[in-house]
Amino acid sequence: MTTTPTASPATTDLAEVAARLDAEDPLAHARDRFLLPPDVVYLDGNSLGPLPAAVPPVLTDVMTRQWGTDLIGSWNDNGWWEAPLRVGDAIGALLGAAPGQTVAGDSTSVQLYTALDAAVALRPGRTLLVTDPGHFPTDRYVAAAVAERRGLELRRVPPAELPGFLRAEGERVAVVSYSPVDFRTGELFDMRALTRAAHDAGAPAVWDLCHAAGALPVELDALGVDFAVGCGYKFLSGGPGAPAYLYVAHRYHAELRTPLPGWTGHADPFGLSRDYAPAPGIARARIGTPPILSLLALEAALTAYDGVDLADVRAKSLSLTGFFLRCADELLAPFGFTSVTPADPDRRGSQVSLRHPHAHALTRALAERGVIADMRAPDLLRFGVHGLYTSHGDLLTAAGCLRDIVAEGAYDPTPRVTGPVT
Template sequence: MSETTTTNTTASATTTEALRERALKLDAADPLADRRELFALDDGVYLDGNSLGALPAHVPARVQDVLTRQWGELRIRSWEESGWWTAPERIGDRIAPLVGAAAGQIVVGDSTSVNVFKAVVAAARIAGEGRDEILVDATTFPTDGYIAASAARLTGHRIVPVAPADVPAALGPRAAVVLLNQVDYRSGRLHDLPGLTAAVHAAGAVAVWDLCHSAGALPVGLDEHGVDLAVGCTYKYLNGGPGSPAYLYVAERHQAAFDSPLPGWNSHADPFGMTPDYAPADGSARGRVGTPDIVSMLTLEAALDAWDGVEVDAVRAKSLALTDFFLECVEAYVPAGRVTSVTPAAHAERGSQVALRCDDAESVMRRLIERGVVGDLRRPDVLRFGFTPLYVGFADAERAARVLAEVLAETAGA
């Protein structure tokens, strides 16, 4: 991974004023600017939507209806009258356009970790006998690695850690499954989903993608690029709320062969038959397990209203413009040598966050948050700033870089 170290000294007043004016002009021309009004925000700068998205302002009233009317008054009748039973597939169909999938291929429920387990085990079973390797992104979020290792023990496979760029060379006749992240959670590097998926298929293996840091930030193209299985969370760029349910994508061509390691009554062909033998339901419902978390699920459904009328291509365009502008401001403002960008400069390799390496990152992030600029930290030395195009503006990016420079200048030599 190439790294670019900032070289400019602290910016002059003229430079600062010019960047502030540009930010205002960019915000005025932003076609997504009106989306900001849909969210409950304070006067700070919230750049941690890649960990927890902001609250859409209309959601509390919708949740209140779920609690007081649907649960409080209708009670058990809400499974039919309020559509609780069909929520996992219904909400999956609302997420589908955001990740480039046709309806009927996404089911919402459980956590990302649980869905990774379902996907990896099912993928190993789809790949069939004679293939005993599960290739795993060596830089993956730790839980994905833990889950893949458990799946390997269960299925008699072995884990092969590999850097995403090295996947094509590592693929061989024993490869069964390849589990990759579309965007690296530390650096924000965007991996080549189309190219890597094609390489996996050429080797006869099954591709499983983790979309936690890409869904809602950039076009994914699951159907277009022939992805087999995918999982993702909904509490980051999709703003579903803390711990909101994750989702599982099973390409239509694999649904009949999808053999979940967690069969439950909710995924049974006749769930109320209560028979001792398991018969899987048709379609994406095979990804269900037990009774869904209705309150959290319907909170997510309400939050997705913020996406009505939004094109993902417009989100991607703003994301790239925001991160470009933030990096420009960092280069102009930050004292020389204090931070190093580990986020790729090339648009084709960048997600929707900027990661800066900083020797005293923990102290710096604490001070930033005290001053109203909220990012987060990945130990030992990475400051992460997530840019959520639905509610982050260019003035936010300029202010964040300026405050970062002030903090770094104050802590120089400390």
């Protein structure tokens, strides 16, 4: 027996607003594309997207018919061989990338290593690799590793300071590596302006789209982005550890040399050549044999976007985060919560982060009431929303439960840190 999370009544006004916004939601029908458990309010899709309804029949078919019955023949007959490029294009379509520039596979860490290493090779003689000090850990560690490997100096420059830095020292910059969304605060940076600033300095831009892809329109081609990477398991809902992707703008393909020349990226992968010869186009960024079960689950998950305009997903997301900020202001601010997410919609990704010294304990207490959010050390509660399946009512419930927990003192403030961080 399951029960829906409930909070003590909110203000009549907030309840009416939530009900009205949900009633007017043009994407309300899309919630049925996800198999959300009935007993939870799920606000952690920016860490692990929920199970799309399209996945179980596809993954069952891949397992029992394609693998079980068709066996090795599936590499040709069921399209396994082309899957990294096919899924890459499907992701690219959500990123404003024309076909033939995106490949799916491996993890974000591996794709980022590939992107940074390949980007650095484009600018011999330049000595700086510039990245965000607030970047997600893997981005920072991989940037440091590539810099060391390539004999570059790593410079950590916050996004707000990047244009000025590039005007001053841009001619020394080999590559800049940023994310459009701060994974802790949810702040959205101006991808267009930062990409232009990099280009004005003659440096390629590598973007990590983990916290943007599927949540808001990303215009890779239109912005002239050089390289981009991201994971498949957050807003794209491709499943736990779903393969990542790498976008390389078409103009670089001919000169692109990847640090990991696996056999599937060879021009003639079945020819058993002695030496590596890269395949034409983005296929040269393929590495080893891809994890087909995970990759085809991701492909099925992407159909949740069929017929959906990402502008509508973005509009809904902003409505959701805007409403949650209002809930936080009215229900939670009196209890010591402060938002670190910009109120300006143009500077807001698809999450709201609230600061509270007992963030970890409160996240656990919320989970016990069926509201799944997460936290980022040391003191942020993070609430992710998704235009395809989150409702305003979900957010009011979450805010109300959080208020109840604090008002009742119903949590254990003993500090503990655990759980996945992405």
